[in-house]
Amino acid sequence: MAIDIAFKLCHCISIWAENNSTISSSNNKSNSSNHNNYSKLNVNNKRKCCSSTKTNSRHYSSAHTQQPAGPVREIQIDPYIILDEDLKYVYDDIRERLLVGTTQSELNEIASYYFDGQGKAFRPMVVFLMAKAINYHLNKESSALLRKQRHLALFAEMAHSASLVHDDVIDQSDYRRGKPSVNALWNHKKVTMAGDFILSSASIMIARLRNDEVTILCSKVCKKNY
Numbered sequence: 001m002a003i004d005i006a007f008k009l010c011h012c013i014s015i016w017a018e019n020n021s022t023i024s025s026s027n028n029k030s031n032s033s034n035h036n037n038y039s040k041l042n043v044n045n046k047r048k049c050c051s052s053t054k055t056n057s058r059h060y061s062s063a064h065t066q067q068p069a070g071p072v073r074e075i076q077i078d079p080y081i082i083l084d085e086d087l088k089y090v091y092d093d094i095r096e097r098l099l100v101g102t103t104q105s106e107l108n109e110i111a112s113y114y115f116d117g118q119g120k121a122f123r124p125m126v127v128f129l130m131a132k133a134i135n136y137h138l139n140k141e142s143s144a145l146l147r148k149q150r151h152l153a154l155f156a157e158m159a160h161s162a163s164l165v166h167d168d169v170i171d172q173s174d175y176r177r178g179k180p181s182v183n184a185l186w187n188h189k190k191v192t193m194a195g196d197f198i199l200s201s202a203s204i205m206i207a208r209l210r211n212d213e214v215t216i217l218c219s220k221v222c223k224k225n226y
Contacts, residue, residue, distance in 0.1 A: 086128045091117045101201045110194035113182050114161045123156035158202035165195035
């Protein structure tokens with residue numbers, strides 16, 4: 001589910017950025033008629049070539065598939081090594097966004113408690129991997145696009161952590177990630193407000209992307225978490 005959502009979000013952002021950055025060229029319109037005429041002249045030659053090529057391809061394909069399959073080589077890749085630069089400052093960026101979002105020092109302290117860099121950052125990792133794959137296939141990797149995709153990665157971690165904060169209140173757990181939970185350090189009312197603050201900060205960040213489809217998908221993520 002997380003991989004599916006990450007793919008959809010990154011794909012929406014990539015396509016949206018591509019559409020916004022596309023500038024229509026008048027030269028393409030003027031050359032289109034010449035291109036069509038050139039294509040008509042060569043269509044007969046292409047058909048002749050295709051008929052002979054199909055016959056050779058079928059023969060090669062059937063002969064090739066009859067060969068015994070060799071052992072498949074397994075290649076182990078550590079995604080955390082590939083994404084070292086992308087993940088390095090994820091928690092720093094989140095803490096910075098929370099800091100500028102409130103003037104209440106205690107609220108910021110509670111909200112930032114789980115963003116100490118001790119988490120696995122699995123959700124941002126999935127978003128970054130999907131973003132890299134989509135950018136490679138679309139041949140799109142502008143700084144503006146990467147910034148928007150990074151916002152998606154931050155949102156994924158912030159929405160997840162907000163649900164953990166609320167879970168601590170409901171479950172009354174004493175420990176989380178090897179340290180006392182927020183529920184054990186602060187009262188329920190303050191912890192609940194901190195979880196709401198994290199989620200609202202993440203939602204504002206996504207709304208500023210001004211992409212309705214991404215906003216709808218992110219709202220579905222929040223609905224699944226709660």
